[in-house]
Amino acid sequence: MVFSKWVFLIVILHLFETIPSTVSSSSLKAKELADISVNCLKHAKTPEFMDWMVGIRRKIHENPELGYEEFETSKLIRGELDKMGIPYKHPFAGTGVIGYVGTGRPPFVGLRADMDALPVQELVEWEHKSKVPGKMHACGHDGHVAMLLGSAKILQEYRDNLQGTVALLFQPAEEGGGGARKMIEDGALENIVAIFSLHVSTELPVGSVASRPGLIRAGSGFFEAVISGKGGHAAMPHHTIDPILAASDVVVSLQHLVSRETDPLDSQVVSVAKFKGGSAFNVIPDAVTIGGTFRALSNERFMQLEQRIEEVITKGAEVHRCSAKVDFLEDKKSFYPVTVNNEELHEHFRNVAGDMIGVEKVKVMKPTMGAEDFAFFAEVIPGCNYFLGMKDETKGPLASNHNPNFILNEDSLPYGAALHATLTIRYLLQFQQPKYLLEDGKVRDEL
CATH class of the missing domain: 3.40.630.10 (Zn peptidases)
Known part of the structure; x- marks a missing residue:
């Protein structure tokens, strides 16, 4: 009925x-x-x-x-x-x-x-x-x-x-x-x-x-980083400062923030979802851009994670003689508490x-x-x-x-x-x- x-x-x-x-x-x-x-x-x-x-x-x-x-x-x-x-x-x-x-x-x-x-x-x-x-x-x-x-x-x-x-x-x-x-x-x-x-x-x-x-x-945020080096011929990498190698190492290091710096009983996430660099098979580019998101279940841990992401990217790039600029995109993508x-x-x-x-x-x-x-x-x-x-x-x-x-x-x-x-x-x-x-x-x- x-x-x-x-x-x-x-x-x-x-x-x-x-x-x-x-x-x-x-x-x-x-x-x-x-x-x-x-x-x-x-x-x-x-x-x-x-x-x-x-x-x-x-x-x-x-x-x-x-x-x-x-x-x-x-x-x-x-x-x-x-x-x-x-x-x-x-x-x-x-x-x-x-x-x-x-x-x-x-x-x-x-x-x-x-x-x-x-x-x-x-x-x-x-x-x-x-x-x-x-x-x-x-x-x-x-x-x-x-x-x-x-x-x-x-x-x-x-x-x-x-x-x-x-x-x-x-x-x-x-x-x-x-x-x-x-x-x-x-x-x-x-x-x-x-x-x-x-x-x-x-x-x-x-x-x-x-x-x-x-x-x-969770609270969430986004980040984007430009890792700059010196481009050149891929057959002569010693004449370059390779930002792809630096960026690759940074991506791996970012994963350690969760696996080695976070309490296993405390959920956090760092995910690199963007990796852009180079346009030819035999040319090392001048710069690489990476980006992603990070999450935590408290605002305090979220801010700590933001700080460590910036440190890992900038210091990691320096290890490979590159420089890095990190942008947390606050004017484009708001942090969510x-x-x-x-x-x-x-x-x-x-x-x-x-x-x-x-x-x-x-x-x-x-x-x-x-x-x-x-x-x-x-x-x-x-x-x-x-x-x-x-x-x-x-x-x-x-x-x-x-x-x-x-x-x-x-x-x-x-x-x-x-x-x-x-x-x-x-x-x-x-x-x-x-x-x-x-x-x-x-x-x-x-x-």
């Missing part, structure tokens, strides 16, 4: 009728809270709702845009918010959008989705393949946007019963551009007291989620997700060496980042993120939309902050 949006609204409205304008978690019955979670998911799974989300996701997938270039994606988002009657502010960090659903008054709780694609040539042959050569949504951000719009649709359908305001943050340039930091600089977190975000996972089954309290993602989940918000997430999909499908994960610029948000206000499963054994294995064969399983979309919506609905019901309330129990108009 199709669970129509009208039945959904009747159920939700009934649940809210008995809830006063100021509540605490203890004043709400567990079943009432669980019903909100279950009914949001039922609504998001209806064929009409699913088709709408899938359509949005595919439009974005066909027209991928890199960081700070998400003009058409931003336009599509604003168009959908207009159709739903949701007010918004634009731009933040160039292309970012923030929509607002609810009373327009505190408390404010945020949901965030990243919008940018990657400089990857898509190899998946399907009807909605990327139309832009060399660009692809290979990390699921098209799905993230569709799910946040889906949650907006759910929230808007009973906005009059929200006990505060949900801020919908559509963010540019997560893939190395530090869009979250620039959103913050533009005032995106004004009035917001907590924020949630998700990321699709190719390792978790559809209908399951994973997160953890505290540290969840470690991502730390607020423990209360994680517990809230665990409860909401458990009511929606079953506690056995809510996993506690180990920290990952992948980085997220959601960390900037979580440094300013309490935040919770979680992973949403996409794996379906009946459809075969999924390529990993950032792979040209990456496929987003669209069956995951209703789970993300419903979880986003329910996390904020129940947060506003359960976590009304006393500082926002006047003596008569009414909500303040402003912070």
Whole structure:
């Protein structure tokens, strides 16, 4: 039997009728809270709702845009918010959008989705393949946007019963551009007291989620080094100062930072992913460029690793009579701090997700060496980042993120939309902050 949006609204409205304008978690019955979670998911799974989300996701997938270039994606988002009657502010960090659903008054709780694609040539042959050569949504951000719009649709359908305001943050340039930091600089977190975000996972089954309290993602940075020597004929290397030899030795030495200078129980990563030098088989070049990324699970160890990378490159080059200049690309690719989940918000997430999909499908994960610029948000206000499963054994294995064969399983979309919506609905019901309330129990108009 199709669970129509009208039945959904009747159920939700009934649940809210008995809830006063100021509540605490203890004043709400567990079943009432669980019903909100279950009914949001039922609504998001209806064929009409699913088709709408899938359509949005595919439009974005066909027209991928890199960081700070998400003009058409931003336009599509604003168009959908207009159709739903949701007010918004634009731009933040160039292309970012923030929509607002609810009373327009505190408390404010945020949901965030990243919008940018990657400089990857898509190899998946399907009807909605990327139309832009060399660009692809290979990390699921098209799905993230569709799910946040889906949650907006759910929230808007009973906005009059929200006990505060949900801020919908559509963010540019997560893939190395530090869009979250620039959103913050533009005032995106004004009035917001907590924020949630998700990321699709190719390792978790559809209908399951994973997160953890505290540290969840590594801090990350990038480096590029030009190692200069003296070029010449490859048949007479004694007349040259060989930067290729120097760079090769540096690459090996950089690996020792993890294998010989890091506690084996403390995860760190140094990966050289770029090595460019020379253009002929018999000519030793004047210079070689190397570059890569480094990760650590604390900001302190991250900064130590940065220092050692520079020392190893410059001193290693000197051993081979070369010089080296190291650039950590801070003006192009932001350092990302470690991502730390607020423990209360994680517990809230665990409860909401458990009511929606079953506690056995809510996993506690180990920290990952992948980085997220959601960390900037979580440094300013309490935040919770979680992973949403996409794996379906009946459809075969999924390529990993950032792979040209990456496929987003669209069956995951209703789970993300419903979880986003329910996390904020129940947060506003359960976590009304006393500082926002006047003596008569009414909500303040402003912070």
